[in-house]
């Protein structure tokens with residue numbers, strides 16, 4: 001058992017939660033203030049933005065979230081800053097317990113876009129990838145079936161803490177569900193840990209991104225994902241596009257990918 005899982009099992013959740021919020025406060029709090037006092041292109045009020053941030057903290061208390069508040073606030077800010085003339089739905093690839101799904105469903109409601117959620121709801125697919133330390137020094141491994149959380153639990157979390165009326169679930173492995181999806185996409189959030197899963201997402205979603213839209217990878221802290229996104233050969237030979245402009249690659253968990261064909 002790792003120290004982290006020992007802490008999760010033996011330390012009361014409210015202590016664990018408070019520790020996480022205090023530890024990340026230097027990044028979370030300035031990001032939250034910048035968001036609350038920033039006028040978004042989708043018309044939202046200060047009170048709506050303040051309420052949203054409050055809901056994010058409530059959701060993180062009730063649902064096990066592997067992301068931090070500043071990551072989701074950053075994504076939210078980019079989504080709400082899209083011009084309303086830019087059409088297209090939102091995509092989330094990788095839901096886990098549905099914490100990020102519940103948060104993004106509230107964002108979807110604020111900007112009036114549908115949120116399409118793709119996950120196997122059975123965890124990671126069979127894979128032979130070698131993993132290891134992230135750029136932050138933590139060890140990570142993603143064998144088949146890890147991160148498995150059933151659709152019912154995710155749906156219940158969205159019903160309880162988000163807005164289910166803006167959400168459509170696509171259950172199954174990406175290489176099966178994504179080829180059937182053809183709607184124009186404004187923003188896609190990819191949080192899938194594996195190289196093969198990231199490749200699947202990019203292969204099927206990238207061509208659907210509308211002009212002015214973009215993709216976020218929340219796996220930019222994994223050296224194997226950095227290597228993939230830096231690889232000219234992957235972009236040229238497998239994606240058949242010029243390598244796009246990417247912000248945060250190699251330095252952040254958070255990589256913004258802007259398709260170059262627009």
Ligand SMILES: C[S@@+](CC[C@H](N)C(=O)[O-])C[C@H]1O[C@@H](n2cnc3c(N)ncnc32)[C@H](O)[C@@H]1O
Pocket residue numbers: 064065066067093094095096097098099100101118119120121122123124125147148149172173174175191192193194196197200
């Ligand atoms: C890190 S978790 C997502 C975390 C979530 N976005 C959050 O912040 O709470 C990764 C998810 O990706 C899913 N996943 C990874 N590869 C997949 C694939 N090829 N097909 C379907 N689901 C996949 C796993 O089932 C898991 O739920």
